[in-house]
Amino acid sequence: MGDLQVKKIILGIISTVAPDADLSNIKGEVRLRDQFDMDSMDFLDIVMELRKRYKIEVPKEEYPQLATLDGCIEYLRPKLEAVAAI
């Protein structure tokens, strides 16, 4: 799965969780919480949308890996590929 495809999936989730966030200039290495003024409830919702849409479970210890867009892409790609393969 290409970076762009994974990115698109993640942006789709962020725009659901934070519909007023401007995603056009999203930076890969800056914490999502800081870029989009998200609180812990919003962040939890990213995890929950992943479960809802792709049945991907993210254990609490691994939440920090989702902190940035780049982190999300790296962490989620294999998981998304595994889901797509089923």
Place this chain on the structure above:
Amino acid sequence: MGMHYDVVIIGAGMSGLAAGIRLAYFGKRVCIVEKHYVYGGLNSYYTLEGRDFDVGLHAVTNYVPPDVRNAPLPRLLRQLRLSREDFDLHPQRFSEVRFPGQRLRFTNDINVLAQEVAERFPQDADNFHRLLEVINQYEDTRSDHPYRSTRQILGDSLNDPLLIEMLLCPIMYYCSAEEHDVDFTQFVTVFKSIFCEGLARPRGGIRTIINALVEKYRSCGGELKMNCGVRCINVAGDRVTSLTLESYETLTAEVVFSSAGYFETMQLCSDVKGDPPPDEVGRVSFVESIVVLDELPANLGHEATIVFFNDAETFTYAVPTDRVDLRSGVICCPGNYEQHQNMPEGLFRLTWLANYDRWASLDEEEYAAAKDSCREKVAQRGAQYIPGFRDRIVYTDMFTPRTIRRFTGRLNGAVYGAPKKLRDGRTRLDNLFVCGTDQGFLGIIGAMLSGVTMANWHLLAKT
């Protein structure tokens, strides 16, 4: 055996619907069971003689402009996957607290109130700023603050007792299940929601919000059973095993949420015998009158959105010994919100503190007479604000603590539930949680936040 669900929620009021949306959206099998045939609970709606009325709605609190993201209202909307447009909120013009010889005006800009305090209570201007600082820093959403008396804290912070009463009055009227005082955490939450954020109203009244909630809930696949009261919560050991409905149908669920009130819910439990402790059940209730006028109040010279008034030398927030306490109250004119000038008729709502027992003990004839006498008092009161008030009256509807008890099941018609709140929502039963009023987040927005928070804490953040 009846249906099995992941979660059954008792009550289709604000908190039950909001909890239902979160749970159904994330794939839980949810069923809301509601005793009444309309949604909304304490903030429902009805139609009389062709006119649409809201049960409670004075003001939706927590209003912030569209560019503010980190505040309870936008947070709630995000959690419910709803947009601002869904609630169609329009801000107040201005409101007032009126006490003998003194008045404070406030708007949705806290600086207006600070300015008023500085002008009218100059010796407390700096103290008030310091108090605002304390309030802004206070983490009121944490669930572990011990009880602290607001009277004591305000007494330590401000000099003029009149200012203290004038700040307490709106807060108490909009949240306090406790008489004479209010827990400081509760005070801070409601102070922020009224003064720092602000008041607004959907043009379509509470129906706009309820319809948005119900539609969302259904679109997430949630089930809703109306006219479907819970008769008994069957308990074995530390768990709820099933629910028996009024129809004697049985439902089972992994988890039960109840928005019916803590003691009201306990009374439904199969292992509970006898009455709840009388000194712990809430008693604060109100009489609410809704007067329809042939002209909008603003066109008759009354432009304030809400007026919190007190005529007595000292302000008393307590259950009166008489049926109603006429000395203080709240007046709301829904037409005095922005963008509301197209309302077909003028509306003037008036709330007084009331005594449930004194209303409940009347027979039908006495009850009707008591309401008539109240109606007369409302007309007199209205004339203090609007000249020629009496001649403008087209229709008056009124409800009492008895009405509240009948339609929502709240013991004593206690609008704000029991004084002691269960901030974490837990009960003595492992799979029964309370949400809404008795969890401790109050009002329309508060109750919805309560439903969302309880769903997150007890189900979603876990699995």
